[in-house]
Amino acid sequence: xxxxxxxxxxxxxxxxxxxxxxxxxxxxxxxxxxxxxxxxxxxxxxxxxxxxxxxxxxxxxxxxxxxxxxxxxxxxxxxxxxxxxxxxxxxxxxxxxxxxxxxxxxxxxxxxx
Amino acid sequence: xxxxxxxxxxxxxxxxxxxxxxxxxxxxxxxxxxxxxxxxxxxxxxxxxxxxxxxxxxxxxxxxxxxxxxxxxxxxxxxxxxxxxxxxxxxxxxxxxxxxxxxxxxxxxxxxx
Numbered sequence: 001x002x003x004x005x006x007x008x009x010x011x012x013x014x015x016x017x018x019x020x021x022x023x024x025x026x027x028x029x030x031x032x033x034x035x036x037x038x039x040x041x042x043x044x045x046x047x048x049x050x051x052x053x054x055x056x057x058x059x060x061x062x063x064x065x066x067x068x069x070x071x072x073x074x075x076x077x078x079x080x081x082x083x084x085x086x087x088x089x090x091x092x093x094x095x096x097x098x099x100x101x102x103x104x105x106x107x108x109x110x111x112x113x
Numbered sequence: 114x115x116x117x118x119x120x121x122x123x124x125x126x127x128x129x130x131x132x133x134x135x136x137x138x139x140x141x142x143x144x145x146x147x148x149x150x151x152x153x154x155x156x157x158x159x160x161x162x163x164x165x166x167x168x169x170x171x172x173x174x175x176x177x178x179x180x181x182x183x184x185x186x187x188x189x190x191x192x193x194x195x196x197x198x199x200x201x202x203x204x205x206x207x208x209x210x211x212x213x214x215x216x217x218x219x220x221x222x223x224x225x226x
Binding site for chain 2: 004030041042044048058059094106
């Protein structure tokens, strides 16, 4: 079974803190994605990576950065957390073959207070 | 702007009713199309996908979707819903030769016994 594992299910952080969300996949997938999921807005792509050290901005990259030092791990970084970044964050991975199925983690519910 | 639209935000049905959820996209190139489902408390999982060939694709649990290229649509259907189909449904599009996977805003389906 493909596994995409996000390091935390729930996180509470203070405004201004630097926050790291970690994601690990065990299927040797080239592509990895970070989305945020908000009611009524669906899944919005923050960043994705198609190879180690490679990244591309998604639709809402402002306030976020990413790191992919190893193929299996993709980190999302909130440089200075703000209350409007309170959300559910979803990590996904897929093969680099233009449109193969993406597999998702369980999500991290982040609350910024 | 390129986008994926799901016009039904919240659908309420009784068991055995027929279901059709709309999905339209605005990408001009060749696309791969997906429907994902998120059951309460669970991670997103693939329901069905279209890459090429027969525009009517069948997925798990009796779901099917039809790709109509001229209408830029990929609507999801099920002839008779069950209470266990209560979930949120997301349409997603991958533009061929890119790795980006873009989601719609989702449709929340509630099925009452």
